[in-house]
Amino acid sequence: xxxxxxxxxxxxxxxxxxxxxxxxxxxxxxxxxxxxxxxxxxxxxxxxxxxxxxxxxxxxxxxxxxxxxxxxxxxxxxxxxxxxxxxxxxxxxxxxxxxxxxxxxxxxxxxxxxxxxxxxxxxxxxxxxxxxxxxxxxxxxxxxxxxxxxxxxxxxxxxxxxxxxxxxxxxxxxxxxxxxxxxxxxxxxxxxxxxxxxxxxxxxxxxxxxxxxxxxxxxxxxxxxxxxxxxxxxxxxxxxxxxxxxxxxxxxxxxxxxxxxxxxxxxxxxxxxxxxxxxxxxxxxxxxxxxxxxxxxxxxxxxxxxxxxxxxxxxxxxxxxxxxxxxxxxxxxxxxxxxxxxxxxxxxxxxxxxxxxxxxxxxxxxxxxxxxxxxxxxxxxxxxxxxxxxxxxxxxxxxxxxxxxxxxxxxxxxxxxxxxxxxxxxxxxxxxxxxxxxxxxxxxxxxxxxxxxxxxxxxxxxxxxxxxxxxxxxxxxxxxxxxxxxxxxxxxxxxxxxxxxxxxxxxxxxxx
Amino acid sequence: xxxxxxxxxxxxxxxxxxxxxxxxxxxxxxxxxxxxxxxxxxxxxxxxxxxxxxxxxxxxxxxxxxxxxxxxxxxxxxxxxxxxxxxxxxxxxxxxxxxxxxxxxxxxxxxxxxxxxxxxxxxxxxxxxxxxxxxxxxxxxxxxxxxxxx
Numbered sequence: 001x002x003x004x005x006x007x008x009x010x011x012x013x014x015x016x017x018x019x020x021x022x023x024x025x026x027x028x029x030x031x032x033x034x035x036x037x038x039x040x041x042x043x044x045x046x047x048x049x050x051x052x053x054x055x056x057x058x059x060x061x062x063x064x065x066x067x068x069x070x071x072x073x074x075x076x077x078x079x080x081x082x083x084x085x086x087x088x089x090x091x092x093x094x095x096x097x098x099x100x101x102x103x104x105x106x107x108x109x110x111x112x113x114x115x116x117x118x119x120x121x122x123x124x125x126x127x128x129x130x131x132x133x134x135x136x137x138x139x140x141x142x143x144x145x146x147x148x149x150x151x152x153x154x155x156x157x158x159x160x161x162x163x164x165x166x167x168x169x170x171x172x173x174x175x176x177x178x179x180x181x182x183x184x185x186x187x188x189x190x191x192x193x194x195x196x197x198x199x200x201x202x203x204x205x206x207x208x209x210x211x212x213x214x215x216x217x218x219x220x221x222x223x224x225x226x227x228x229x230x231x232x233x234x235x236x237x238x239x240x241x242x243x244x245x246x247x248x249x250x251x252x253x254x255x256x257x258x259x260x261x262x263x264x265x266x267x268x269x270x271x272x273x274x275x276x277x278x279x280x281x282x283x284x285x286x287x288x289x290x291x292x293x294x295x296x297x298x299x300x301x302x303x304x305x306x307x308x309x310x311x312x313x314x315x316x317x318x319x320x321x322x323x324x325x326x327x328x329x330x331x332x333x334x335x336x337x338x339x340x341x342x343x344x345x346x347x348x349x350x351x352x353x354x355x356x357x358x359x360x361x362x363x364x365x366x367x368x369x370x371x372x373x374x375x376x377x378x379x380x381x382x383x384x385x386x387x388x389x390x391x392x393x394x395x396x397x398x399x400x401x402x403x404x405x406x407x408x409x410x411x412x413x414x415x416x417x418x419x420x421x422x423x424x425x426x427x428x429x430x431x432x433x434x435x436x437x438x439x440x441x442x443x444x445x446x447x448x449x450x451x452x453x454x455x456x457x458x459x460x461x462x463x464x465x466x467x468x469x470x471x472x473x474x475x476x477x478x479x480x481x482x483x484x485x486x487x488x489x490x491x492x493x494x495x496x497x498x499x500x501x502x503x504x505x506x507x508x509x510x511x512x
Numbered sequence: 513x514x515x516x517x518x519x520x521x522x523x524x525x526x527x528x529x530x531x532x533x534x535x536x537x538x539x540x541x542x543x544x545x546x547x548x549x550x551x552x553x554x555x556x557x558x559x560x561x562x563x564x565x566x567x568x569x570x571x572x573x574x575x576x577x578x579x580x581x582x583x584x585x586x587x588x589x590x591x592x593x594x595x596x597x598x599x600x601x602x603x604x605x606x607x608x609x610x611x612x613x614x615x616x617x618x619x620x621x622x623x624x625x626x627x628x629x630x631x632x633x634x635x636x637x638x639x640x641x642x643x644x645x646x647x648x649x650x651x652x653x654x655x656x657x658x659x660x661x662x
Contacts, residue, residue, distance in 0.1 A: 291612075297580075299609040303632050304527040310634040311534065332634075339632030346611065354613075 028070025032078035035062040040085045047090070055090045060113055067118040071125065075118035082114070083107060158232070158253040161239075162191045164246055178232075178255060180225030191251070196223040206236075211246065214238045219256065231257045291349045298342055306335040337470075344472040347402070348457065351479050356396040363400070363437060364390040367425055370404040378412045382419050388426030391435045393504045395484045400504075403480040403488075406473040407439050407500050413467055414443035414498065428501055434486055436503030445492040454490055477502060517573020517649040517658055519545045522554040522589065523607075524581050528630070532576070535641035541649055546572065551584025555592060558599055571602050573658045574648035579608040579615055587618055594623040601655035603648060607641075 039062035046054040059082040067075030088095060091103050099107070152159050153173040161170035171186040179186075179195065186194060192203075198221040199206060210216045216236040221229055232253040239248040309331045317325060367390060393400065408423070415421030424440040446454065446461050453459045455478040460471040474488070477500075481488040485505030492498030519541065523529050529547055536545060548554040556562040558571070575593070579586035586606065593599045605626040606619045619627050628644065631637045648654075 297609075299630065299632055300525055300528065303609075303630060303634070303637060304525075304531070306632060307531045307634040307637060308527070336633060342632075343611075 028066070028074035029077050031070040032062075032066040032074040033081065035065040036078050036081040036085065038062065039082070040089070044089065055086060056110065059086060060110070060117065063114045064117040064121065067114075067121040068124070072118055072122055075114065075121070079111065079114040079118075083110070086110070158255075159250070160186070160191070161248050161250050163248050166191045166249075168194070169248065175253070178224070178230065178253060179222065185225075197221070210236055210238050210249070214240075220253075222253070229257075230255055231260050287349070291346060299339070302335050302339055302342070306332055306339070309335070341470045341472075344470045344476075348472050348476050348479065351399060351402075351476060351483065354399075356399065356483060358395060359397060360392050360394055361397045361400055362390070362392045363404075364392075366397070366401050366404050367408070367437075369401060370408050373405055374409045374412055377409070381412070381416070381421065383412065383415070383421045383423060386422070386424040386426075388424075390425070390427055390437055393435055393484070394506075395504055399480045399483065403477045403502060406477050407502060410473060410500070411439050411441040411443065411498075413469065414445075414462075415441045416467070417444060418442055428503065430501075431503070433506055434503040435506055436486060436501060438499050438501050440497065440499040442497040445494050445496045445498045446490070447494045448492065451490055451492075455488060517544070517652075517654050518570075519645065519649055520554065520557060520572035520575045521545050521547050522549075522551065522575065522581065522586070523547065523578045524549050525578075528578070531634075531637065532641050535638040536645045538642060539646060539650075541645045544649065550582040551586065551589040554589055555584065558593065558602075571599065571655075571658050573603070573652070573654035574644075575602055575604045576607045576644065577604055579606060579610055579619075587615075587622065590619065590622045590624060601657075603652070603654070605644060605648065607644070 036059065039058040043055040043058045046052075046058075063075055063078040063082055066078035070078075084097065087097055087099055087103075087107075091106075092100065149170065149172075152170075155172070156174045156177060158174040158178045159170075159172045160168055160175045162168045168186050168189055168191050171181070171183045175186065176182055181194065191197070200219055206216050206218070214237065216234075218234055220232050220234045222232055223229055233256045235252045237250045238246050239250060241247045309328055313325070313328045313332070317328075320328070364387075367387060371385070371387075408425075411423045412421070415423065422442045424438075426438055426440075428436050428438050430436075444462070450461055453461065455474045457472055457475040459475070460469065478488045481502055481504065485507075486503040488500070488502050490498055490500045519536070521529065521532060523532065533545060533547075546557060548557055553563070554575075554577075557564045557567070560567055560569070577586045577589060581589070584592075586608070590604055590606070593602060593604060600623075603625040604623075605628060606615075606624050607628050607630060608615065609630050611629050616627055626644075628640060631640055
């Protein structure tokens with residue numbers, strides 16, 4: 001196709017150069033002069049040799065040659081020159097341009113012959129020109145079409161054309177890639193048979209829509225050469241000729257198998273999610289019922305154990321020995337401890353369940369409130385407080401307050417062996433999306449080895465008799481941080497104090 | 513403090529009844545306590561019917577009401593009292609183990625006069641009951657029509 005296009009281009013350039021230059025316009029006349037001179041020369045030679053009949057055909061031949069190759073203008077010039085030459089050289093009186101009247105019919109017949117030849121050659125030239133133009137047009141068309149076709153071949157999209165009988169006439173590279181049939185294999189085949197197309201709507205309906213609107217779009221299942229099925233989004237456009245008759249259908253296919261599979265996956269995941277959510281809600285309700293019965297039913301026997309042990313102690317303490325009195329006080333202590341555990345566990349579970357009421361809360365003010373609460377229990381202690389400037393946060397006031405109370409009372413508790421104890425509270429700026437505070441103490445600290453255990457439920461790093469507590473306080477702090485889109489973590493060293501960090505999300509977008 | 517009000521205790525747990533009575537004994541309030549063991553019995557007392565058909569007239573000075581009760585539970589009893597023209601003035605104190613917010617909210621919606629969570633600690637429990645008894649049976653002026661012992 002490259003050769004064809006360069007040849008055509010060369011031809012176009014050639015004809016353009018000829019019609020454009022003035023020198024080129026003169027060559028038919030030169031041809032006429034030349035051919036007449038040539039014919040005349042031969043005629044004169046024939047005359048010298050004694051042949052007398054050759055002049056007219058030779059001059060007619062010169063006119064014909066001029067008209068054939070040089071056009072009507074050249075023919076006219078050749079005719080005029082031929083007449084003059086004939087008159088001058090071959091009619092009486094010789095070597096004179098005088099025409100005797102008897103010779104006039106002779107000239108007329110000559111002129112008619114010349115006109116006839118000129119007309120014939122003019123017709124022939126016109127036909128030839130038309131043919132050439134048609135061929136050039138055709139070649140240009142072919143070049144353009146070939147270019148378009150090769151452009152269509154550049155795309156990986158599947159494009160093919162079929163005629164109105166569904167016979168494939170064009171099949172691009174994308175189609176080869178998608179279906180596995182080569183252009184040679186596909187061209188000339190019935191498209192629907194080749195692809196085993198399965199339509200979601202009846203084909204007749206599709207055809208009607210295509211003829212009515214000129215287009216159709218829909219999903220199809222087609223088969224590849226290797227037998228696998230592919231789902232495609234198919235677009236059909238109808239091509240019509242200049243008289244409006246449908247001539248071909250251009251079809252593009254996009255492979256949506258993967259997309260459909262994903263969509264199906266998402267649908268089933270959504271269904272699964274719905275189920276899980278329902279399960280989760282159900283188990284949440286169960287948990288709530290459980291927490292309720294813990295709150296209600298577990299307390300009563302505990303109260304009775306404590307109450308009647310107390311009564312027992314009151315009634316017969318004087319009759320008991322030291323050991324028995326210790327037994328009773330152990331029972332009392334254990335029931336008190338269990339009560340505290342239940343209370344803490346309930347408040348921990350409430351943090352997970354309760355609706356959060358969000359507002360702007362000044363952490364500084366909350367710290368003040370928490371300090372007031374904690375100081376009551378530590379009135380006899382010598383504690384140096386260093387409180388820095390604290391930011392405001394968006395969150396649930398009572399939850400944040402509980403977190404601060406837990407953290408501060410923790411610091412107070414674990415500095416019990418220090419006098420004076422130093423507790424420092426200040427803002428942190430570790431993350432552009434978070435705000436929060438740190439609480440640093442000079443207490444007993446902890447081994448960083450166990451820092452992951454610090455925030456777990458019922459996790460304790462100290463013996464119960466050394467520092468009282470249920471092991472839920474920091475788990476509660478962590479849960480509150482998480483419900484505010486934040487974090488809680490700690491740093492420390494054994495015997496060298498600890499620093500606890502608590503942060504919440506700066507934005508109000510998080511779910512709490 | 514010239515008169516002692518009568519206390520109606522609605523409590524199904526005999527241990528709690530005993531502890532409550534023990535706590536009230538110290539101020540000699542125990543004798544004035546009528547114990548009913550479920551919601552139905554409490555309503556029978558209030559309406560002087562069934563086993564209480566022949567009781568002396570008048571409403572108790574205060575009702576100490578547990579929420580988790582057999583037959584008719586505490587919230588139903590409370591609803592019945594607060595919707596009855598003759599009973600609605602009786603002060604009702606919910607005395608329960610439940611710290612659950614929904615119980616608290618439901619009780620206050622129905623018009624409870626006080627909501628007390630029974631402390632686990634015996635001393636705190638005794639103190640709470642004692643203060644309740646002293647306040648409602650002695651300090652507080654009960655509504656007209658209450659039974660009072662001179």
